[in-house]
Amino acid sequence: MTTPLFTVLLPVVRTPELLPYAVESVLAQTEPRFELIVIGDGAPPETIACAEEFARRDARVSVRPFPKGERHGEAHRHAVLGSARGSLVAQSADDDLWFPDYLRELAALLAEVDFGNLLTSLLKPDGTVVTLPGDLADPRWRQAMVDRRWTSFGPSTAGYRIEAYRALPVGWSPAPTDMPTDVHMWRKFLSAPGLRVGTRFAVESIGLPTPPRVGHSLAERSAEAAAVSRRIATEEGRRALREAAVHGLQREQADSFWAREDLMAAYEHTRGAYEHTRGAYEHTRGAYGRARAEVERSASVAAAALAEVERLRSSRSWALTAPLRGAAGLVRARLGRD
CATH class of the missing domain: 3.90.550.10 (Spore Coat Polysaccharide Biosynthesis Protein SpsA; Chain A)
Known part of the structure; x- marks a missing residue:
């Protein structure tokens, strides 16, 4: 055999x-x-x-x-x-x-x-x-x-x-x-x-x-x-089945291609939305930074003024003028009654 x-x-x-x-x-x-x-x-x-x-x-x-x-x-x-x-x-x-x-x-x-x-x-x-x-x-x-x-x-x-x-x-x-x-x-x-x-x-x-x-x-x-x-x-029948098989594979590839295209389109849309949101964030962040700087400047001015007041209150002249400030207070009070 x-x-x-x-x-x-x-x-x-x-x-x-x-x-x-x-x-x-x-x-x-x-x-x-x-x-x-x-x-x-x-x-x-x-x-x-x-x-x-x-x-x-x-x-x-x-x-x-x-x-x-x-x-x-x-x-x-x-x-x-x-x-x-x-x-x-x-x-x-x-x-x-x-x-x-x-x-x-x-x-x-x-x-x-x-x-x-x-x-x-x-x-x-x-x-x-x-x-x-x-x-x-x-x-x-x-x-x-x-x-x-x-x-x-x-x-x-x-x-x-x-x-x-x-x-x-x-x-x-x-x-x-x-x-x-x-x-x-x-x-x-x-x-x-x-x-x-x-x-x-x-x-x-x-x-x-x-x-x-x-x-x-x-x-x-x-x-x-x-x-x-x-x-x-038959050769014709086999050829038709092979063509259908290749078409099936091409259809699979086409489905994969368009799925990738849809994903890319979704990605680009999401990326555009992200860039827009990021731009708004950067604008808001800039405004916040400017406002914060203004607050910090105002706080610095207030702190400086408070320090000056404290300095004056602790000075000798402030102590010497205390009777005058008291008399001025009495005058204002009397004028207020009149």
């Missing part, structure tokens, strides 16, 4: 309505050297049967059923990677669809780095596409992923070299309940000394995530996945 270039993991937990579309998008890869391992994380028997049907049709597919594991069954992924035959590892999900060149693009990235990602593009129920920004080559993005419970890509657009994974002290393991599974794993890679990381700016997949589809039946979601699969099967 030919040694595969890729080991592709596809964990699944729910009923099989979406699984065929995800598996078929893997089997349609232009890079055919892969093994696809469907990991049943407590998946129901009908899901395992669906996966086993693909395994009967294509020798590259195998199925590993497990009881439901802790959290998202991360330990099952680690167990499967213990016997992985590919030198490179990729992962998909039953609600993700790969374009035919996905593995080819990921292989080009992993020829240069040990851990990295392609761009993540998510199709919303209204037909718009959201593309997550991010670049692992930028240390600010890496630090944000280490410091925050946040990532710009999930497992279905990530890849890594198997030797880099096996060199980690701990591989896939149950994440803390307050942390996303992928963030928990990516931090292990990003904390590994000397690991080469990077992002390839290629849109080679489309995600149909569950959160914005809460309330949609699995039949509705299956019909949507079938329609998107038909688009992916």
